[in-house]
Amino acid sequence: DIQLTQSPSFLSASVGDRVTITCRASQGISSYLAWYQQKPGKAPKLLIYAASTLQSGVPSRFSGSGSGTEFTLTISSLQPEDFATYYCQQLNSYRFTFGPGTKVDIK
Amino acid sequence: EVQLVESGGVVVQPGGSLRLSCAASGFTFDDYAMHWVRQAPGKGLEWVSLISWDGGSTYYADSVKGRFTISRDNSKNSLYLQMNSLRAEDTALYYCAKDIDYGGNAGFDLWGRGTLVTVSS
Numbered sequence: 001d002i003q004l005t006q007s008p009s010f011l012s013a014s015v016g017d018r019v020t021i022t023c024r025a026s027q028g029i030s031s032y033l034a035w036y037q038q039k040p041g042k043a044p045k046l047l048i049y050a051a052s053t054l055q056s057g058v059p060s061r062f063s064g065s066g067s068g069t070e071f072t073l074t075i076s077s078l079q080p081e082d083f084a085t086y087y088c089q090q091l092n093s094y095r096f097t098f099g100p101g102t103k104v105d106i107k
Numbered sequence: 108e109v110q111l112v113e114s115g116g117v118v119v120q121p122g123g124s125l126r127l128s129c130a131a132s133g134f135t136f137d138d139y140a141m142h143w144v145r146q147a148p149g150k151g152l153e154w155v156s157l158i159s160w161d162g163g164s165t166y167y168a169d170s171v172k173g174r175f176t177i178s179r180d181n182s183k184n185s186l187y188l189q190m191n192s193l194r195a196e197d198t199a200l201y202y203c204a205k206d207i208d209y210g211g212n213a214g215f216d217l218w219g220r221g222t223l224v225t226v227s228s
Contacts, residue, residue, distance in 0.1 A: 001169070032212060034213075034214040034215070036152075036215075038152075043202055043218035043219065043220060043221060044144075044152065044202075044215070044218055045218075046207075046214050046215060046216045049207060049213055049214030049216075050213070050214070055214075055216060087151065087152055089152075089154075089214075089215075091212040091213065091214065092212075094157065094166040094211070094212065095154075095166065095168060095169070096142075096154040096157070096212070097154065098151060098152040098153065098154065099151075100151050101151045101152075
């Protein structure tokens, strides 16, 4: 199975900061990668699919890039509502896996 | 309203069985693949199973293969997960999720609130 790692696992940042989260796949997955945001007690929310396509309704401060084995999620200017846990997910093989998550906390 | 509502989660003994349901509304259910995803308490997300738009293709995580069965009834806008031979490690919040596409490998753009399954004696 394809394994995903995320770095960092925890990030402390301030409102207005630029934040970058990296997701690495154990083998090439083309652009079959999605990013999700999850807040405590809530279901995940799709932010980005196909590595770089912004889901409808998601603010443009979120962006995704990468292909193959290395991907990034960038938040250009962190807002108070962005403090959450972020997960990447590979959809290249029909045994979809999620990364372990990156928790973004208030500095 | 576009939504998914899961039900059926309860406390069950190890080795027991359970059937989860997910009722879809507000969109054309049979246009999309559907998934089950679970999250153990305090842990990350684990994909469980996928069913294509017509039910013709199904896929499972290794951790549940042979024990869980996904199905759908497009006439009732409903998704199901039959769970057999349950183990303590199956304890989790189970989410129903809609795929962006009919094939099932694009991304999950609509999620329910989840239903809690607890496997304990």
